[in-house]
Amino acid sequence: MSGNGSNEPIIICENVNKWYGNFHALKDVSLKVKRGEVVVICGPSGSGKSTFIRTINRLEEHQEGRIIVDGIEMTNDIRNIDAIRREVGMVFQQFNLFPHLTVLQNITLAPIWVRKKTRKEAEAKAFELLERVGIREQAHKYPGQLSGGQQQRVAIARALAMEPRIMLFDEPTSALDPEMVKEVLDVMKTLARSGMTMLCVTHEMGFAREVADRIVFMDQGQIVEEGTPDQFFTNPRNERTKLFLSQIL
Amino acid sequence: MATEVSRPTSRRAPRQQIGLIEWLRKNLFSTWYNAIITVILLYLIFQTVTSFVAWMVTAPGWPAAFTNIKLLLTWTYPVEQLWRPQAAMALVLLLLGLSSGLWGGIVRMVAFGAAAVSVLLGFVAFTFPDLPGQTSLPGWLFMFLCAGLLVGGDQAARWIGVKLRWPLIVAWLLSYPAVILILRGGLGLPIVETKLWGGLILTLILAISGIVLSFPLGVLLALGRRSSLPVIRIFCVLYIELIRGVPLVTVLFMGALLLPLFLPGGESIDALVRAIVAVTLFSAAYLAENVRGGLQSIPKGQIEAARALGLNVVQTTLLITLPQALRAVVPVLVGQFIALFKDTSLVVIIGLVDLLGAAQNIVGQPEWLGTPGGVWRETFLVIAAIYWVFSFTMSRISKRIEDQIARSRH
Numbered sequence: 001m002s003g004n005g006s007n008e009p010i011i012i013c014e015n016v017n018k019w020y021g022n023f024h025a026l027k028d029v030s031l032k033v034k035r036g037e038v039v040v041i042c043g044p045s046g047s048g049k050s051t052f053i054r055t056i057n058r059l060e061e062h063q064e065g066r067i068i069v070d071g072i073e074m075t076n077d078i079r080n081i082d083a084i085r086r087e088v089g090m091v092f093q094q095f096n097l098f099p100h101l102t103v104l105q106n107i108t109l110a111p112i113w114v115r116k117k118t119r120k121e122a123e124a125k126a127f128e129l130l131e132r133v134g135i136r137e138q139a140h141k142y143p144g145q146l147s148g149g150q151q152q153r154v155a156i157a158r159a160l161a162m163e164p165r166i167m168l169f170d171e172p173t174s175a176l177d178p179e180m181v182k183e184v185l186d187v188m189k190t191l192a193r194s195g196m197t198m199l200c201v202t203h204e205m206g207f208a209r210e211v212a213d214r215i216v217f218m219d220q221g222q223i224v225e226e227g228t229p230d231q232f233f234t235n236p237r238n239e240r241t242k243l244f245l246s247q248i249l
Numbered sequence: 250m251a252t253e254v255s256r257p258t259s260r261r262a263p264r265q266q267i268g269l270i271e272w273l274r275k276n277l278f279s280t281w282y283n284a285i286i287t288v289i290l291l292y293l294i295f296q297t298v299t300s301f302v303a304w305m306v307t308a309p310g311w312p313a314a315f316t317n318i319k320l321l322l323t324w325t326y327p328v329e330q331l332w333r334p335q336a337a338m339a340l341v342l343l344l345l346g347l348s349s350g351l352w353g354g355i356v357r358m359v360a361f362g363a364a365a366v367s368v369l370l371g372f373v374a375f376t377f378p379d380l381p382g383q384t385s386l387p388g389w390l391f392m393f394l395c396a397g398l399l400v401g402g403d404q405a406a407r408w409i410g411v412k413l414r415w416p417l418i419v420a421w422l423l424s425y426p427a428v429i430l431i432l433r434g435g436l437g438l439p440i441v442e443t444k445l446w447g448g449l450i451l452t453l454i455l456a457i458s459g460i461v462l463s464f465p466l467g468v469l470l471a472l473g474r475r476s477s478l479p480v481i482r483i484f485c486v487l488y489i490e491l492i493r494g495v496p497l498v499t500v501l502f503m504g505a506l507l508l509p510l511f512l513p514g515g516e517s518i519d520a521l522v523r524a525i526v527a528v529t530l531f532s533a534a535y536l537a538e539n540v541r542g543g544l545q546s547i548p549k550g551q552i553e554a555a556r557a558l559g560l561n562v563v564q565t566t567l568l569i570t571l572p573q574a575l576r577a578v579v580p581v582l583v584g585q586f587i588a589l590f591k592d593t594s595l596v597v598i599i600g601l602v603d604l605l606g607a608a609q610n611i612v613g614q615p616e617w618l619g620t621p622g623g624v625w626r627e628t629f630l631v632i633a634a635i636y637w638v639f640s641f642t643m644s645r646i647s648k649r650i651e652d653q654i655a656r657s658r659h
């Protein structure tokens with residue numbers, strides 16, 4: 001699914017290390033993601049999945065190693081960080097919608113203030129995105145008046161409104177009631193097929209099997225195994241992967 | 250595939266209301282001892298109310314407040330300049346009327362409440378004496394004019410529509426200096442020294458200045474206390490804890506007595522300005538702590554989501570954390586503003602004559618010496634009513650804002 005000709009990776013992580021105090025949370029994590037690739041990250045609780053994808057937009061700071069996103073190296077320079085954040089959208093487990101703003105305002109906020117779009121442009125785009133995630137009619141409600149599944153779809157629309165090159169998902173369906181998981185996964189599948197570069201932490205193995213180009217398995221702060229869904233599910237090499245799969249499948 | 254599904258029919262919710270008799274029995278006469286307590290209490294309430302009303306009707310002291318209404322409202326503000334407080338008030342009420350037409354909601358509630366009170370006071374004002382040398386409108390005419398400005402402004406703004414929005418916001422921002430200019434003079438108007446000001450005007454100027462100025466200062470202190478820069482954080486903590494450790498009277502005294510010693514030329518600083526500074530500094534420390542409480546209640550995920558969208562620190566604070574924090578503490582903040590409004594009466598101690606001070610003076614006037622029982626009860630009831638109207642308005646506004654927020658939360 002690689003996109004517009006360029007085959008150089010859009011995300012490059014080289015030997016990324018991170019400590020929380022004395023706790024070594026990421027150990028020499030290296031990963032390259034190509035344009036348009038969909039990578040699913042899985043692993044047991046506490047293995048560092050969230051920590052890892054949050055270093056990619058600097059919600060967590062890494063202490064060693066290099067992270068290069070779309071040609072911009074992540075340094076302490078706030079301009080680089082802001083530039084990267086503009087290119088990277090993120091969807092959280094707890095949605096994190098802004099409760100004091102309507103759905104429409106949630107989606108248009110960043111395009112207006114960060115991308116300096118006019119309100120009119122931003123709203124037109126917002127309605128287009130709401131249409132895409134199937135909740136156009138909720139535009140003027142507040143997040144608190146929506147179901148969990150609807151809220152998460154708004155959160156996806158909000159991230160997409162910035163027209164990011166990359167989308168990060170951190171367990172986007174874990175806080176949802178079972179009957180709402182599908183509506184969110186469907187939106188994510190459509191997005192994956194449209195050629196978006198995606199990095200998803202998720203335990204939805206059906207989703208992984210269907211749309212992932214690659215699955216990365218993490219344990220104790222390390223990438224233990226990576227491969228295509230086929231390899232990963234039918235022929236895992238590592239003992240810890242096998243154990244994990246036996247528990248989750 | 251079209252299987253017929255029987256739709257569940259919805260019924261009306263069962264009636265929650267119960268009849269009066271039933272309510273009485275359930276709440277007041279459920280047992281024999283409840284019945285006895287009810288009867289005794291009813292008797293006591295009846296006694297109190299009737300004797301109070303009887304006293305109200307026959308009390309001899311009412312003229313004290315009404316013949317001295319000028320002192321209560323403006324104290325020694327020169328009689329020949331009284332059109333100026335009237336003009337200032339008319340200006341503010343016109344803006345309020347226009348805002349009511351433009352924004353509706355709470356603003357309309359306040360505007361129409363104020364209009365109703367003005368009409369009522371207009372009738373009361375027929376009893377007010379005319380003052381010798383008065384250049385202002387008679388009280389009753391002015392009160393009717395106020396009501397007219399409120400309602401007329403409301404209608405005008407509805408007719409003009411949204412293009413009034415920015416001019417009106419600018420007008421509100423300019424209204425404070427404009428009011429001070431009108432009252433104090435300058436630019437061709439004769440100066441009226443602030444030491445002549447007093448009564449309700451002084452109370453309102455102090456309270457409004459205190460609220461308007463301490464709000465931004467308090468918010469800055471709250472943000473400063475959470476700053477990652479140690480110098481700023483320590484300064485804010487010291488300031489907040491120092492001020493919260495002393496009573497307002499102390500701060501007022503420091504403003505009145507110590508400030509002139511420390512500041513070169515401090516003697517010449519207006520006493521009213523010193524009082525405003527003291528009230529503002531005092532109130533800001535408490536406000537900061539309340540706002541900080543609101544800031545702490547914002548989940549970390551909100552800030553992360555904002556940063557992930559590319560909003561910078563300032564944008565995140567102004568658009569995401571502060572609005573939510575302030576909403577969360579609206580009731581506390583309004584409670585604090587009400588307290589500040591009433592606490593301004595402490596300025597009597599540093600020699601300013603506010604509403605309470607004016608009342609105290611009136612009560613001591615020699616002409617009331619002959620009135621049996623004195624006139625202090627009646628006079629103080631009148632000023633209590635004035636304090637109450639303003640405090641009650643503020644608390645209603647707070648309630649309405651809370652309701653609106655609750656509705657968006659669902």
Ligand SMILES: Nc1ncnc2c1ncn2[C@@H]1O[C@H](COP(=O)(O)OP(=O)(O)OP(=O)(O)O)[C@@H](O)[C@H]1O
Nearest residue numbers: 020021023025043044045046047048049050051052
């Ligand atoms: N702010 C923090 N301070 C200290 N330790 C932390 C912090 N955040 C995470 N950790 C630790 O780092 C490790 C990795 O956490 P992380 O949240 O990345 O795990 P995860 O793989 O996302 O787990 P889960 O599936 O439960 O979300 C955990 O052991 C956790 O306790």
Ligand SMILES: [Mg+2]
Nearest residue numbers: 049050051171
């Ligand atoms: Mg996690």
